[in-house]
Amino acid sequence: MSVAPGYRLISVDDARMGEMLEVTSWGFPGDPEPADLAEWSRMLPHGRARAMEIEDPQQGDVGTLAGVAGSFTFRMRVPGGDLVPVAGLTGVSVHTGHRRRGLLRALMADHLADARRRGEVASALYAAESTIYPRFGYGLAARQVDVRVPRGAALRDVAGSAELTVRVERLDRESHGRTLTLVQRRVSRPGTMTLDDDVALEARFSDPSTERRDSERARIAVVEEPGGAPAAYAIFRRTDRWTDEGMPDGTVHVTQLAAATPASAHRLWSVLLDIDLMGTVTAAPLATDDALLWMLEDMRAALPRLRDNIWLRIVDVPAALTAREYLCPVDAVIQIDDPLFPDNAGPWRVTSREGTGHVEAAPGEEPDVVLSVQELGAVYLGGVSLESLAGAGLVEERTPGALHALAAAFESTSAPVSNLFF
Template sequence: MNTLPAGYRTAVVPPERLEEFRTVDQLAFAVSPDPEVERLLPFPVPLDRLMAVEAADGRYAAVHGSYDLVMPVPGGQVACAGLTWVSVRPDERRRGLLRTMITTHLERSLERGEPVSALFAAEAPIYGRFGYGSAADQVRLTVPRGAALRPVAGSERLTVRLERVDPGRHTELVEDLYVRAGAGRPGWTPRATPVLRAYTVGDPPSRRAGFEPLLLATVLDGQDVRALALFARKASWGEDGADAVVRVREASALDAASTHRLWSFLLDLDLTATVETPPLAVDDPLLHLLVDLRPTRRRLTDNVWVRLLDVPTALGARRYAGPADVVLEVTDTLLPANAGRWRLVVDAAGDAEVTRTDADAHVRLDVRELGALYLGGRSATALGTAGFVLGEGRDLARLTTTFASPLAPVCPWMF
């Protein structure tokens, strides 16, 4: 669907125009070039996945890119195009450039065999109209120092080691534990490339905002690393004494005891007053460990947004909570091949077969709502109550149960 003004065209970004690509992003997001960051951390998006809209005079008017990701879904995983760096120059807005870029992204992703796309929305109202559904939430906590945790057996025998982050030694350790800690949680997407993993532990001084160099805390059972956290403190002194902030960038743990030991350490550092968590799933163990949640400050926001590009392939890539036989009538204005009625048959093992059908629909919904349901963190019944999924109450309840995940979806890092 080409909505471009006369003389404009989409184009692959060659390596020699990368700086122009970045300039469009800087203008759109009101950020300044940072040579130090560019020196320490390579450009993260694969160059063969960069696209631009060229104006009639040849300059870039808008840009976008994508990551080649593998996203965990309930009971499996799916190839996922992680849409990123979507930027339109301020003097080129309201001209149809974004719609053309999104359409180009969807088409190219399908050509690469990626049945799902996902993104983090800089502004929440933008992407729903292109079929992306809000599929997960995240919560960030600000916890007072010394907040009590409920006891967990085995925590007391674990030890903690603290050291400065060394990218050469710690990058793969952090990623390996991150992947293992998120096993079974939808959305918990691995960092697909060495560059993305480098960003996880990257610590350019210009981005510290007064915080100390990045630290690594590891929880050990003998020599076995069971949990870790990347964090830094910002020293501060108030009228009543030390008032430092602990900001945790990432926290991963393999079991309840190591989770308890890790947070026991982070919540009781000397000279600190508050601890800021990274993005957590809405059912994260810390929310259950805290004896009293009331003194914490909690901010709930949307996390990853999901768009199904190939409905039968995407639905067939995940498993379901129990047997089902339901007909879905899907609307999709951007990808007409997805539109129509699909029969979803789930066997006793949770595996699904998805086929075209002329049978009457049990549930009617847009591809946006199907994306919201896909990771198992939304309720078809709730969306029905809001008027966005149509069907009888018993059919919506059955769909809610079928799509549900035992763990709430989340992606802890933003792409």
């Protein structure tokens, strides 16, 4: 594995988490508080906090951390409903004084090799800039809409909503963590991230000071079905604002929202859109076809803005292609180009009957469609069509008609999104 000269790769243990967060704060402006150290130690699984440490005095103080990256151990919902093991890359930062010396490249090689060792089929991330990760094989797999809805915006009725109860409380990881994991696991949308370990997933629902900005501590609304089963939740913070004329004009910022049923989504939004002294509700990330957009009587009132959601890097092509469902029968040979993992590269025959996919290496066979691992990551969850990418010259059809059939098979019936920012 190539490592930047003068630096060495290490695992960061809890005792050095403060140093890690110090490097993170060079990438992402902010001053982490002591409580955040414990949060990060708790959130990052053992061995998944990684750093580049200075080894050569010419680069700086030996033993100091210069670049860092962490990974979560997620399971991600794929089209068809299965959950597949996925690494969630987070907090990538190289100290301002050590940039453009190959530290990110070394951290990425380490991260992707680690994901493969752990049997993860892909790595997912939220990119700070959309130009950074394509070179490492990541494709934009999901887009999100951010909305800004005026308080009191009218919703169409949804049957069963009125029978549901809502609790609105301060977010408390100990008491809400289990509730949230239960809802998250009921969400069938591709791109939804969960963790096997309840403790780890609960830790994700923390309230780090770095995410608070000018708002209050996080609060939560939980929708429960008769009998008490949680069906939806929204984590939110409010900011206080008054107009010069003395009118209340605060904002509710929803930072995470999940709803397992139409009625619970409706009940949740009814509450969010009716909080005293607030003038606006902002919410992100939402799927591009989120139920809210269709429940609003005036969809345009939500002022939806389109943004990147998760980028995906397939690290195990056959495992990934076998795990998802295909919307229609398919039998095609796809040629994948992957400079980093040669065993991903080459022709693969993808066949599917009644949804279930079968994938096998097809050495020597002429491909019907040719694409890179980056484009495979982009189409994997059904967030963009193979035909759209072909229209941009990124996917090549070698057998006339093959592209349309393959593109149809790769579609998803609901737009992918990760509602969990990481």
